[in-house]
Amino acid sequence: MGVLAAVPPLLALVYGLWQAYNFYYWRRAAAVRYPATTERLTIAILVPFRNEAAHLPALVASLRQQDYPTDRYEIVLLDDHSTDGGAAGARELYPDIRIVRLQDHPDYHTDVAHKKAALRLGMDSTSAQLIVTTDADCRWPAGVLSELNRIAAAGYDVVLGPVGIAPVYDACSAFQALDVLGYQLFTAATAAAGTPALANGAHFAFRRTAFEGVGGYTGVDHLPSGDDVLLLHKFVAAGLRIACATSPAVQVTTKPEAGWRAMLLQRIRWAGKAGNYGSTALSVAQGLAFLTSLGILVGLLWGLFDSRFLWAAAVAWLFKGVADAVLLRSVSRHYGRGALMRWYALAQLIYPFYLVGVGTAALLGVKVAWKGRG
Known part of the structure; x- marks a missing residue:
């Protein structure tokens, strides 16, 4: 039993070493700066949405304020069968905005991957060199397109942008x-x-040529989500050049889910596609985080019968908490969100329960409805 009690701290130690590895590469990524360029790619910002009438006007306003030549980018709103009036409010404020309705294009109909279908339709409706995707409830700082253009002009095919809540x-x-x-x-x-x-x-x-080169969503178009991560893994498999923008000035913000239940449903939906990932790094990360949290919870439970397990769980939890705190303090300060760390202790107390719950639901194949769809 004494050997078993050592499992949670050992898992936490491995977790800590893994986080140290991540911290090293995070610091490298955060220090990268991309050179200025006179090249101006044509850009299409694709916004797939469903029942987001309340959010679209503010999103479009932020997109229209980009410090990028107006004749070099366009905004395409992709209405995925909205029942709340769709983009009427945005069009009233911005009459020249382009709206494409999925219901008007039956050739793109799908029973499952509605968002991917909307994005495919959007890409087929533009000839832009660089495709940018975003969500209806986001807000964009003015310099985002210029930074994406700088990175793409430096020779990258795909750019991963920072997002905050x-x-x-x-x-x-x-x-x-x-x-x-x-x-x-x-x-x-x-x-x-x-x-x-x-x-x-x-x-x-991502560049249009990159998307076409990997066959778009072919192979992952049977899944309701994953228009981002699963597509990225196709890009990686094709050996494309991929960069991550880390400048605080280009962090896009999105609204939080309204309450714990909505958040859990969203996360379970995200986790449901884990079996289709093509990234060893992501699978290792998810597995290690899950096992470390599971070890803590099992140690706490077994600690009701044997105090050695209680102490083992406490040590593991403390070690994990310190490792996570170092990383989150660094990234939160980098993005000017250092005040969030006052919530860290509470979040760390919740996290093992949250992660094991969501991970177990994914392993059991639990399906959830999201925004009115299964």
Whole structure:
């Protein structure tokens, strides 16, 4: 039994070493700067949406304020069968905005991958060189397109952009903000290490030729989500050049899910595609984080009968907490979100339960409805 009690601390030690590896590459990624260029690629910003009438006007306003030549970029709103009026409010404010309705194009119909279908339709409706995707509830700083253009002009085929959660107004939104910051650090670290593993469709850019070269969503178009991560893994497999933008000035913000239940449903949906990942780095990261958290919880439970396990779980939890704190403090300060760390202790207490719960649901194949769809 004494040997078994050593398992949670050992798992936490391995986890800590893995986080040290990530920290090293995160610091490298955060220091990268891209050269100025006179080249101006044509850019299409694709916004797939469904029932986002309340959010679209503010998104379009932020996109229209980009410091990029207006004749070199376009905004394409992709209406995925909205029932709330769609983009009518945005069009009223911006009459020249382009709106493409998926329901008007039956050739793109799908029973599952609606967002991918909308994005395919959007790409087929533009000839832009650089495709940028975002979500309807996002807000964009003015310099994002210029930075994406700089990176692409430096020879990169794919750019992974930083995303943050805002506003933060309670424990749930703070938990999501810290969680997403952790994703951003891992995204940048794996890109710097040459093993890109994560992407976020709220801020994702790729050359049209790259998308066409890997066959688009073919092979992953049977899945309801994964228009970002699964596509990234196809890009990686094709040997394309991938960069991660880390400048605080180009962090796109997205709204938190409204409450714990909505957040858990979203995360379970994300986790449901894990079996289709083509990234060893991501599989190792998910497996190690899950096992470390599971070891802590099992140690706590067994500690009710044997105090050695209780102490082992406490040591493992403390070690994991310190490792995570170092990384999150660095990334939060980098993006000017250092105040989020006041929520860190609470988030760390919740996280093992959250991760084991979501991970177990994914392993059991739990399916959840999301935005009115299964």
